[in-house]
Amino acid sequence: MLCVIQLDEYFEKKPKDLDLWFKGVNPKFRDMEKSKYEGTGFEYGCEYETLAIEPRRYLKFIKREIENLGGHFICRSIASMDELYQDYEDSIVFVNASGIGPMTIKGLEDDKCYPNRGQNVLVRTKTDKGFSRSGEEYTYVIPRPLSGVVVCGGVNEPNKTHADIDMEIVEDEIRRAHKLAPEVISKAPDIAGYVVGIRPARKGGFRLEKEQVAKNKYILHAYGFNGKGYAFSYGAAYMVGTLVEEIEKEYTANTRKR
Ligand SMILES: Cc1cc2nc3c(=O)[nH]c(=O)nc-3n(C[C@H](O)[C@H](O)[C@H](O)COP(=O)(O)OP(=O)(O)OC[C@H]3O[C@@H](n4cnc5c(N)ncnc54)[C@H](O)[C@@H]3O)c2cc1C
Known part of the structure; x- marks a missing residue:
C-alpha cells in the first residue's frame, strides 16, 4: 500500500531552491552526476528516496484507522453549510x-477553486524505481506498490471534468514515458488500465x-x-x-x- 522507492528526477530548467523544498528534509537527496543527463537537454537532475502510495488500499486503511478511533462516515451531498449547522x-x-x-456549497463560496482533469495510463512492468521530468514535457513513471503496475502521466486539463478516456493523451503519455524511462516502458507497453480524476485546484x-x-x-x-x-x-x-x-x-x- 505504501513503500519507499528510489526516484530519478530531471529538470528541463534548473529549479529554484523553493522547488526543491524537500532537499533539506530528505536525507537520501543528492544531486545527480552531470554525466547522467548531459546532452539530453536537461539542466539539472537529482535522486532521492520517496514514498509511493497505492491509493485504493491506502484510503481503505485510513478509513479503518478513523473508524478505530471512533469516527463515523456518513455519505451525503450538501448544498449549504446551514444544513450541517442545523x-x-x-x-x-x-x-x-x-x-x-x-465552488458550489453555500457558506463556503470560493471563486478561486476550479477542477483540473488528470489522466494516467497503468502499465504492467517490473520496476521498483520511479522517474520524473519537470518542465514543459511534465512526465512521471511511478511504481504502484503491490499491484505490479506503474502509473504513467501526466496531464493537466483545467476546467475539464469529463470521465471519458482521451486516447490521444494515452498515446502521448506512453510516448513521453518511453522517452523518460525506456528501460521500464517499451514503445508498445502492456496496458493494465487507465485512471481519470479531477484534481481540486485553486488559484493561488x-x-x-x-x-x-x-x-x-x-x-x-x-x-x-x-x-x-x-x-x-x-x-x-x-x-x-x-x-x-x-x-x-x-x-x-x-x-x-x-
Ligand atoms: C490523474 C491524477 C494523478 C494524481 N497524482 C497525484 C500524486 O502523484 N500525488 C499526489 O499527492 N496527488 C496526486 N493527485 C491529486 C490527488 O488525487 C488530490 O490532490 C486528492 O485526491 C485531493 O484530495 P481531497 O480529499 O483534498 O479532495 P477530493 O479528493 O476532491 O475530496 C473532496 C471530497 O469532498 C466531497 N464533496 C465535495 N462537494 C461536496 C458536497 N457538496 N457535498 C458533500 N460532499 C462533497 C467529494 O465528494 C469528495 O469526497 C492526482 C490526481 C489525479 C486526478
Whole structure:
C-alpha cells in the first residue's frame, strides 16, 4: 500500500531552491552526476528516496484507522453549510476538506477553486524505481506498490471534468514515458488500465486555515491541493489537528471564565 522507492528526477530548467523544498528534509537527496543527463537537454537532475502510495488500499486503511478511533462516515451531498449547522447544532468545529466543493456549497463560496482533469495510463512492468521530468514535457513513471503496475502521466486539463478516456493523451503519455524511462516502458507497453480524476485546484494554492463563522462555531479549511493531495495529506491533517487543539483550549478557557 505504501513503500519507499528510489526516484530519478530531471529538470528541463534548473529549479529554484523553493522547488526543491524537500532537499533539506530528505536525507537520501543528492544531486545527480552531470554525466547522467548531459546532452539530453536537461539542466539539472537529482535522486532521492520517496514514498509511493497505492491509493485504493491506502484510503481503505485510513478509513479503518478513523473508524478505530471512533469516527463515523456518513455519505451525503450538501448544498449549504446551514444544513450541517442545523443537523449538528452542538458541534463547534467543522472541517471543510471538500476539494472543489467551495465552488458550489453555500457558506463556503470560493471563486478561486476550479477542477483540473488528470489522466494516467497503468502499465504492467517490473520496476521498483520511479522517474520524473519537470518542465514543459511534465512526465512521471511511478511504481504502484503491490499491484505490479506503474502509473504513467501526466496531464493537466483545467476546467475539464469529463470521465471519458482521451486516447490521444494515452498515446502521448506512453510516448513521453518511453522517452523518460525506456528501460521500464517499451514503445508498445502492456496496458493494465487507465485512471481519470479531477484534481481540486485553486488559484493561488491550497487553503489551510481557521475561520470563525459564529460564536463557538469554526470552519477549518483544508482544500485546493490540486495534484499534491496525497503528498500534503500528512502535513495538512497535522495542521488541522493543531487547529482543533487550539480551539479546544480557547473554548475550555472561555467556559471556565463563566
Ligand atoms: C490523474 C491524477 C494523478 C494524481 N497524482 C497525484 C500524486 O502523484 N500525488 C499526489 O499527492 N496527488 C496526486 N493527485 C491529486 C490527488 O488525487 C488530490 O490532490 C486528492 O485526491 C485531493 O484530495 P481531497 O480529499 O483534498 O479532495 P477530493 O479528493 O476532491 O475530496 C473532496 C471530497 O469532498 C466531497 N464533496 C465535495 N462537494 C461536496 C458536497 N457538496 N457535498 C458533500 N460532499 C462533497 C467529494 O465528494 C469528495 O469526497 C492526482 C490526481 C489525479 C486526478
